[in-house]
Amino acid sequence: MLAIRLTAEPERLDTLVLPVRPGVADDASAEPVPTGVTPPDGIVDEVAALIPVTRFAGRAGDLHTQWRPGGTPRRLLLLGIGDADEAAWRRGGAALVRAVKDETHVTLSLPEGIASDAVRGLVEGLLLGSYRFRLGADPDAPALTDVDLAVADPEAYEQAVTVAQTTARMTRLARDLTNMPSSVKNPQWFVEQVAEAVADLPGLTLRVREPEQLAAEGFGGILAVGGGSASGPRLIELDWNPPQADTHVALVGKGITFDTGGISIKPVPAMKLMRKDMAGAAAVVAATLGAASLRLPVRVTTLAPLAENMVSGAAFRPGDIVRHYGGMTSETTNSDAEGRLVLADALAYAVREIKPDLLIDLATLTGANAVALGTRTGALYSDNDQLAEDLLTAIRAAGESAWRMPLPNDYVEHLGSDLADLHSAPTQGGGSVLAALYLREFTGELGERWLHIDMSAPSWCERDDAELTKGATGWGVRGLLRWLATLD
Incomplete structure (x- = not known):
């Protein structure tokens, strides 16, 4: 820098x-x-x-x-x-x-x-x-x-410069992770980058579950999506737990290091930029590293489910039933709706084991995000008015953009399945809304303290514009850090 x-x-x-x-x-x-x-x-x-x-x-x-x-x-x-x-x-x-x-x-x-x-x-x-x-x-x-x-008076601005440098450094890290071609970037590579960053920051703990541990503990969504790849899936659990923290936030980020669409394969134009499908994981990891760098007095536990969604004889099929962490099942009629399957595992684990005060997930989840809001604005979903307003305020102050979208309960019936607890990819329209409603089903008692952002469109920029450069934007890092700094 x-x-x-x-x-x-x-x-x-x-x-x-x-x-x-x-x-x-x-x-x-x-x-x-x-x-x-x-x-x-x-x-x-x-x-x-x-x-x-x-x-x-x-x-x-x-x-x-x-x-x-x-x-x-x-x-x-x-x-x-x-x-x-x-x-x-x-x-x-x-x-x-x-x-x-x-x-x-x-x-x-x-x-x-x-x-x-x-x-x-x-x-x-x-x-x-x-x-x-x-x-x-x-x-x-x-x-x-x-x-x-x-x-x-240089001393009067030292703190502002330090915060800005940390925010920019972590945003640049998220851009680096997202821009890296998937010929290099598989789940294990992502883990290695996080481990290297954690080594330089005291107070952070890192746990990585490999395929054997994922199978033993029942992370069926992550295993299904990653099953078709020669590079096995991983689950990162990164924890910043300062002694003075009174608030505990869990961040979850979608980490599909490349997405072919699986057996429901994408056309080539839609596939060529799918190295960006882990931008949510990059954002939440970078924000957690930033919280540790700034010594923010809030506990942050980050989960990044990592998988390659590939086509092979071991890939999961449209029509398969996936059993998620905690036991809930999903009918998967579209293998290109894979991100919500890995997020479902991570959300269920966060609710059962981490038990945070607030639960936030970021994901490059649907193309419907761009259809509704264009290329610069994330779609924000939550049933908690105060949480939604606080995070929107932080996102906007940080120079990013998001818009709150509805979670209509009368759409929940579209998630019904004849074979499983839920249908993971209903076809009735409103793709971003239905994806959010599906994820909400895994938030349990934290449903009133959960917020989801579909940030597929603003995670990438096709040209230089102000502080954005062509390629990955690192969207979400600045907003999350701004918001985390308001908590105590």
Whole structure:
């Protein structure tokens, strides 16, 4: 990641960035923002003269570069900060880091009295906007390695920068895990990455169930979905349990490391990005690692059921009956509705054995999510109004997007099966809603304290946009960490 430093006395001014805000309603001219650290002589007047000539509007993320050969600075950038809130600074940070990738060092002079949450947004934008994932040579790799944030009182913003760096580092980890091609990424590989991360963080415990333990304990959904692959399934149980914690949260994330659809095989266009089908597991694991890094005073137990849904003579069949952890059974008429089968096991285990205060699951579960809400918004389901509102507030503050969807009880009859307790993939329509209702059946006494997010669409981005980069977005990590920080 970029090295970001707070300083009251910037030493390098070769490339200097100054913030500019839009004019007031009756004045179209933008204006430079007074900064806590005085720029070199004459720079403020030069910026004021440049703004009307360049018609610089000062919208969040707007940029203008002025080259000054032989001068100090030799390159001056105007950065639009729009409303100057956290979201605007996050967008501005991402735009800046892309614009100066040919530089090795940049100094950004921050406004006087800038809010801590604005600094947090800026740092997240810088670190997430600079993210790249490649396994081959990268001839266009950015040169930028250092960003100095010039501010009169650096100590006042140290905590905001630390939180932003941790949040961005964990979001980048979730992106790395999700972007990795499935020729590398099987369930055991995912386990190894988590074990490596846990080794660097005191206070975390990791338990991994392999196929033999899954069979002995009755995790039939995970075993069914993973049965067709040469790479056997796993179940990660990761626990952060600080002594001062009064609240216990269980997080569950879908971890299908590749999804062919099984015997109900997907067409090639729908299959080629199925390395992202474990983005839910990546998000909850990264959020738990982030909670441990920040020493948040809340207990977090994360379950990540991992499996490859492949086609072979050992694959489960449409029409099979699966017996889940705890004994409930599912009729599986569509092997491409596999994610809910592994989640059902994990949810049932959480209810029976972990017994948390709150139960949250994230999953790239249905294409219906994108049909209903587009490509940037997760579908949130819960019968608990307060829990839903609290998490939605945190998600939005973090710069992510979700929308609460209904859980209509009159749809539950569609889950009926002639052979089993439940039908896992009804065909009556409302695919994301029915999937959520199916999962609710496994939440037992925690049903009133459970929340599900279908985040299939926002887990991936087809182009760079603000702090998002093309590929995996790490969706959910920022929102979960923001929410966990409100609990005690």
